[in-house]
Every structure is written in C-alpha cells, then in structure tokens.
Amino acid sequence: MKTLLEQKGEQPLAGRNPVKITLKPWDYETAKEYLKLGLEECGVAHSDKEIQEALSILGTLVGWLNFYGVNRCVKPHGDALKESLEEAISIALSELKKNLQIRSGK
Incomplete structure (x- = not known):
C-alpha cells in the first residue's frame, strides 16, 4: 500500500489515485466456494469440515x-486458522483504537 501511496513519477501506477473498495461480508455459500476454489487452485488437499470450521471462526x-486461504496454502489447517484469527483480531483492535482516538479528538 505504501508503494502505491508514495510513488515517484517513473514507477508503475504513478499518477493513478488509489481507489477505496468496500466489500461487504459474503453469504455462506459464496464464502465456502471461494475457499474451496482457492485451495484447489493452490493444490491443497482439504476437507469440507476444515472449510466449515474456518467459516465458523472467521466469518465471511x-x-x-483471504488471510486463511494464503496461510492454508503453505500450512496445516490448524496453524493457518490460528494465525488468520490472530491477524484478524490484531487488525480489528487496531481499527477500533484508531476510531476511538478520532472520536476522542486525540
């Protein structure tokens, strides 16, 4: 992201403003299919139970x-899920702190 925001004129994408894209949570079936296709594409054997557990814990x-899928391509299910959950919690807490600071005027 920093590369996109702090570009020099000769770099690829220079002069192009980043566009903010807001994605809403997917429905369960779309999320399930996304994970299945992604794991199949990276050649990882997986079970429906693993996908159901990932969706149950991470939501849609x-x-x-994406965190889970990237992690799962190189790690066992349990490790990928744990690391993805930790990352999600870290990001959510960071965003919450930023919003609270903005609201309190700090």
Whole structure:
C-alpha cells in the first residue's frame, strides 16, 4: 500500500489515485466456494469440515478468508486458522483504537 501511496513519477501506477473498495461480508455459500476454489487452485488437499470450521471462526469477510486461504496454502489447517484469527483480531483492535482516538479528538 505504501508503494502505491508514495510513488515517484517513473514507477508503475504513478499518477493513478488509489481507489477505496468496500466489500461487504459474503453469504455462506459464496464464502465456502471461494475457499474451496482457492485451495484447489493452490493444490491443497482439504476437507469440507476444515472449510466449515474456518467459516465458523472467521466469518465471511473477504479479507479474513483471504488471510486463511494464503496461510492454508503453505500450512496445516490448524496453524493457518490460528494465525488468520490472530491477524484478524490484531487488525480489528487496531481499527477500533484508531476510531476511538478520532472520536476522542486525540
């Protein structure tokens, strides 16, 4: 992201303003299919139970599913899920702190 925001004129994408894209949580079936296709694409054997557990814990937010999918391509299910949950919690807490600071005027 920093690369996109702090560009020099000769870099790729220079002069192009970043666009903010807001994605809402997906429905369960879309999220399930996203994970299945992604794991199949990276050649990882997985079970429906693993996908159900990931969705049960992480929900259907695209970003969290992406964390899990990337982690799962290189790690066992349990490790990928734990790391993804920790990352999701860290990001959510950071965003909450930022919003509270903005509201309190600090």
